[in-house]
Every structure is written in structure tokens, then in C-alpha cells.
Amino acid sequence: MNMLTVQDLRKSFGSFEAVKGVNFSVEKGESYGLLGPNGAGKSTTINMITGLFPPNSGEIKIKDIDVIKNPKQAQKWIGVVPQEIALYQSMSARENLKFWGRMYDLSGSELEKSVDRVLEIIGLTERAKDKVSTFSGGMKRRVNIGAAILHKPELLIMDEPTVGIDPQSRNHILETVKHLNGEGMTIIYTSHYMEEVEYLCERIGIVDHGQLIASGTLSELRETIGDHSKIILSIDKESSNLEGLAQSLTGLFSEKDIQIQEQQVMVFHKEPQLILTDFIQSVAKTGTKITSVNIVEPNLESVFLHLTGRNLRD
């Protein structure tokens, strides 16, 4: 069953087009990751899906409810974890959770139980009475998530829920999300950390400049780069002969698999072990000094690099 369908979504801010025709759908029970660098348009896409603002054009359906026409209908089924910490800082964790629970139609003992359950999940039962303003960044992030799951949403939409926090809190959050997904909650997870998306998400969409440039399971995405590993030779700038390098390498590999930069030479290949010696030799032949050798297994980073020619995080 389709939990979410997004069709040809577009959004401009003034003359700047932040989202340029995004299509994807998420099945019930699935965990879907949106991966992209800063400013790619992830939040803008998420904000349209949650009904915060309407797109300029396109269609969004959650459980077959038209989000643009009936946002309040659709919003009952979803939990939203905004990118920023959207909590009342002068109130305690418990007060915050109660307030947000009430906004999702919880009340009475049902509300109390939900709050207790969520405090347990986010591991803040002990600190429940403390003001959110006294919390660490990681703890605030956890409450931020807690406020979105009180009403046991069918679809949980998270916009970079781990930015700027310590590894311990981050692990806790990733575990929590994995657990919720295991219990059957559909997850949409936005991040520019490929490790998170790789760990959590069955399917992944890669966003860049407002467009979904690739999407599929992790192995499908690896396929797009032909499951190629990346061999990186760091080279000495002084001794390098970029033109010579280019010449000698194009004899060995196809041009699209080679990247030559001032201090790095990279080659994509399915079986790096087989070509490593040749690669090193042909670089050395040009008189370039090699300072280190590194082989990177195919991952989303290299997929992104392959697709855009840029690193996910610069």
C-alpha cells in the first residue's frame, strides 16, 4: 500500500526554484531516505509534504488524502520532526510532550500514558521535569523527536533529526528510529550524512539542486556507479604533471572513470585489486610522486560524487 506519493513537486521562492519537479513514493512500513547536500531542497520538499506550505504545482498524497486540499486530514496520520528544535524552551520536557500530545487530540490518561511511553523511548524519564532550555543539544533533539511520536503516527517524517549532536545521542536516535520502523512505522528520513541513511533506509532518494537525481535501494544505487570502488592516490603537488597524467591514464581507463585533481587522482573500478598495480605504475611513470593510496568501497558518497562530480559535504 502506498503511504506517500509525491508527483512533480515544484516550489519557488521568488525567482529561485528550490524544488524542481520531484517524484517519489513510499510504501507502508518502508523507511525512505532523502540524501542531499545543504540547500538541496530537502526541507522544502518535506515542508510541502507535511502541509506547512503548498507547492507551486504538483501533487502530494498521504494515505490517499490530498495533502494540498485537506492538510488537516492528512496531518493526523503523520508525525513531523522539524529540522530546528521546535519546543518551548521554558517548559519542561513533560510539559512540552503534553502540549504537543494535546495538539494531536490526546487527552486524559491516554495522554499521560503516551507521554510516559515516549519519555521511556527517548530515554529522558529521569529528566522529564527539567526545563528543555537546560538540556544538551542531543537531549533537545530527542525531545524534538518525542513530540512527533506521541500519537503513534503511521508516517514519521524526520528532517535532519541528528544535526549538531554528540555521537552518543546520535546513536540513540538512530536506534530509536530503527526500532520504530521495526514496529511498522513508515519513516521518511532526511539527512546529509550518508552513513545514517545507509544504516536506516531501505530506499534512498538523492537530492541535488532541487531535483531527485537518483533513487532506489542502496544496492540499486551502487549499481548506477557499476558497483565501482574508488581508488584514490594522493599525489605531491610539486612533482605532479597533470597533462601527462591525463594522457597516460586515458590509455588505461575510460574517461568517465577518471578524476584528476591537484592533489588527488581517482579511478573508479569494479575490481580495484586487479588494476591497482597498473594504475600506480602509470601515475609513477609521469614522474608524479605518490604520497598515499586509498581504496573506498562503493557507498552513497561515491554515488553522489559520481552523479554530481561533487562531494556530499564540502
Added chain:
Amino acid sequence: MRKIWTILILHLMAFFKSPGVLVLMFVMPVLFSGIFGGMTMNSEQNKPIVNVVLSDTENSGQILNLLAKDQHYEWKKATRQEAEKNVAAQDVAAAVVIPDDIGERISASKPLLDIIVQRKNESYLALSAHLEGTAGLVLRSYQATSKLDSDAFPKVLETITNNKGVTVEKQTIQKDKQTNVEANLMFVGFAMMFMMFGLSGAASTILEERMGGTWGRLMVSPASKLQIILGYLLAYFFMGWTQFAILMTTMNLMFATTWGNLTYLIPFASLVILSVVGFGLMIAGLVKTKQQASAISAVLIVSTCMLGGVYWPIDIVPELMQKIALGVPQSWAMSGFKEIISGSLHSATLMKDTLALVGFSAIFFFIGLRGIKFE
């Protein structure tokens, strides 16, 4: 409904937990009124004393009660000799003698009350007006009861004394009751001004919440925009009312200030508070940040309060300024409060004030609601 209530309580609590707000809305108006209104307040505490010489009839006690309704004087009983001595020594402003032959004096169309004074100065004129008014009442009561048994006359006097309506009537007759009304008005004015500061500050937290993300989170919750905005606006309305009610009650308890007929005061004050809420909403809708909001509202509030006769009575400014004043809501609010507090309750004026405020509120809410970004 529950969501509206939840939002309302949240903001009300946050508001009254903030010490800055409490100072702004409760301490400042008292302080300002104390400073500006100090002179009028003081003069009230040294009320001129008037000696009253009673006769032994039951009526004279009632007449004294009637006289004592004018709280501008301190009414003290005295014997004829004492009274004459006090007046001569200028220990008292005047003495009033209530004769025991009221019936005969009425039949003979003679003045009902005798006044003993040293000089016929200003306060004598004011006093004599009050005495004439009282005498008039007594006379009419006597005429009305002359055909009935002898008990009827004192009873009617008693009824009149206890009747609030009489006081109200007298206040309009009494020109110099005005100073009192003006002091009270000034207090209401300052309460209103600081309410404007407080509530526009409160409304601009919407801007902060937009930045902070809680506003967006509300927007993507199943709570409707109407529920959300009603929650906020009702919270502001209650903040306004709490301030107004507490200040008015305190003044009433401390200085025995009267605020006029509550059946008029409560709805009118509600309307004024509503326009203040609208004002705050408008500011929040027009600017982007809380800092901008406080800067703009400070300028707007102080200038319009000056124009609108909050700091000084509008009657004393040049005619042109009085015309300009019609363009700011405070002048209408003050005019309405004046009608109610003074007790004159002139219905045409009150109606105009009400309509003007309804108009201002509508404009404010229109601009505010259009300006606020629900995303």
C-alpha cells in the same frame, strides 16, 4: 475547543511567569499614575471639612447622608457653637445647618439649608451648588410624600440616599467632581498604554515562534489555523483583562475609586482590550522580527497615546489636535471611559465611541491576520 484552551493556557502561563511583563503591565501603570496623578490624588486626601449642624429630627440624619454623597468634602457633625467657631477660625471650609422646621420652610418657600461661611470663595460656590441640588431633592421628596403619613418622608430620603442613580445624577451636576474623574481616567489611560505595550510584546512572540519552529510545528499539527489563532488571541485578551481587572480592583480597594456602572464598563473595557489585542496582532503581522515589533510599537503607542488624550485630557489641546485625535483609537476609548466613569453615560457619545472602536478593531484584525504568515 480543547486545543484552543491548551494554547491559551500555555501562553497565559508563560506571560505571567515573565517578570518583565508583570512590571510592565502592573507596576508601570501604577507608577506612572502615581507620578502624573500625584497632585490630583493628594488634593483628594486633604478634603475640605464641612461641619454639619443637625436638628433632632429623623430627617436631618438622612439629609446628612445625602450631603455626604459628595465625597469631595469631609462631612463632620458639630453643634451650632462649635461650627461657628470653626468657621471663624477657618478650621472648616463651611458649616451647614439642617433646620428642624423643614416642613414650614418648604411651605414658606424659604431656603432649606443654612450655610455659614467666612468668605464666599470658590469652594463656597461648589458647595452651594451641591447644597442646592440636595435641597432640591429634599424638596421634591417632601412634596411627593406630603399627602402620605409622616413616616413616608424620611423613608423616601433614605431610599434616595441608598439609590446609586442619585449619586450619578449629582456627579454630572457637580462640575468639580470632574477632577476626580480625570484622575481615574488618567489611571485607566496608563493601564491601557501599558496594556498596549504588554500585549503587542506578547503578540510578537508569534514572530519568535516562527523563527524557533514551534509555530511551524503547530501549523503541521492537526490543530486548525482558526483554533491556533483563537488560542493566541484569547490568551492576549485574557492577559489584557487580568491586568485591567487587577488594576481597577486595587485602585478601588486602596483609594475607594469608583469606575462607574459595571454593566457598561465591562463590555466597553472588553472592546477596548479587543482593539489592543488587534493592535498587537497588526504589529506582529507587519514586521519580521520581535525587535522590529518592539521598536515600531514603542513609537506608535507613545505617539498615539499622546494624540489620543491618554496623558492629558483631550479638551485642553488645540482644536486641530482634537480633530487629529479622532484618528487614533485611544481618544475614543478615553471618551467612552469618561462617559462611564463620570456616570454621565451619554448614550449617543458612548455609541459613537463603541462604533469607532469596533471599526478600529476590525481594521487591526484584518491587517494583522493578513500579515501573519501561517507557515
